[in-house]
Amino acid sequence: MDQCERSPIALTTNEKKMVLSVYNYIHSLEIINLCKEVSLATGVGEATVAHVLAEFNKTGAVIASEQDGEARWIS
Structure with missing residues (x-):
């Protein structure tokens, strides 16, 4: 099974979740x-x-990407 093609941009908060x-x-x-x-x-x-996963394990939260607007912590 081939992986879906995705452009190399930062993940949104919803994608990280x-x-x-x-x-x-x-x-x-x-x-x-x-x-x-x-x-x-x-x-x-x-x-x-x-x-x-490393980001989440380190901080216990998902960090919003610049693509979401302003960067902020999301629990």
Whole structure:
């Protein structure tokens, strides 16, 4: 299955939340390669998935991107 094509722009807050939701769902299924599975399910690259997860694990929140308007913390 091919990944969806996506332009290389920053993820919106909703896209980041989607990545986290899919990650939590796949994690509950105890699948070993989580980033790869989340990447396939969302059409977002594995490195971007890892970046969103690292950001969330570090801050406990999703940081709004400039694409959303002003950058701010989202819980």
